[in-house]
Amino acid sequence: MELNATYTSLVAVGDSFTEGMSDLLADGTYRGWADVLASRLAARSPGFRYANLAVRGKLIGQIVDEQVGPAAAMDADVITLVGGLNDTLRPKCDMGMVRGRLEEAVERLAPSCKHLVLMRSPGRDGPVMERFRPRMEELFSLVGDLADRHGALVVDLYGAPSLGDPRMWDVDRLHLTAEGHRRVAEAVWQTLGLPAEHDWQSPVPATPPPRWATRRADDLRFARQHLAPWIGRRLTGRSSGDGRTGAQFSAETGKAFWITPEDASDPGPVTGWRRTDESGS
Secondary structure, three states: OOOOOOOOEEEEEEOHHHHOOOOEOOOOOEOOHHHHHHHHHHOOOOOOEEEEOOOOOOOHHHHHHHHHHHHHOOOOOEEEEEOOHHHHOOOOOOHHHHHHHHHHHHHHHHHHOOEEEEEEOOOOOOHHHHHHHHHHHHHHHHHHHHHHHHOOEEEEOOOOHHHHOHHHEOOOOOOEOHHHHHHHHHHHHHHOOOOOOOOOOOOOOOOOOOOHHHHHHHHHHHHHHHHHHHHHHHHHOOOOOOOOOOOOEEOOOOEEEEEEEOOOOOOOOOOOEEEEEEEOO
């Protein structure tokens, strides 16, 4: 990996983790780690282009069928691929299928870009993490094997104490807060060989633990607002991503498209993006 390199384009592929939930903006959209990373890369490279194709709730088969082809057609400097975790959280999971589809994705994406970035995702410490840990670790072992075979980079967030801290996770207990996304962006940034701007692994400052009554109220709110709807979708075969496409994907044309900073002459932080006329072939 070239240190302090310049990257001119980024495509993000995956599920809700890459879409940006639960880093909610005032206008109702999400800004996750991939968006933060894109803004930082754009400040270093005039004419930088970005496309986030990730959609919440997607399983690895859907990611491969719907996102990998359009992403490969973009001829990007960097493609990030994070997927398969939603499969491991299902009551029934065919890990052989997950391995096969993830391998297919890597085989198609690695030759199409200069740098393919894979990830061992973080998990919130707690009983859910412990229940699904064996599947997750099987998935993450495959990520390492695929990276070695195809020359991909791996961002290893799994087991990082700073991201396992429950305070880094939103009330739904499945998605990171804005601070969590900021730390993931920094971890990817450093993996790309860019100079560290902060220590993403630094522990969260200690705070007094919440009272028992507060914890129970949080548990009840979580069960009512998030757990029950999640179970309902599993029982009925629905997904939170049904009918959705990636932020930079046109259902009409079946192609992804680029966005670029609105003010290409401003070397500072990106204040807005605009769509370009370019798209995947």
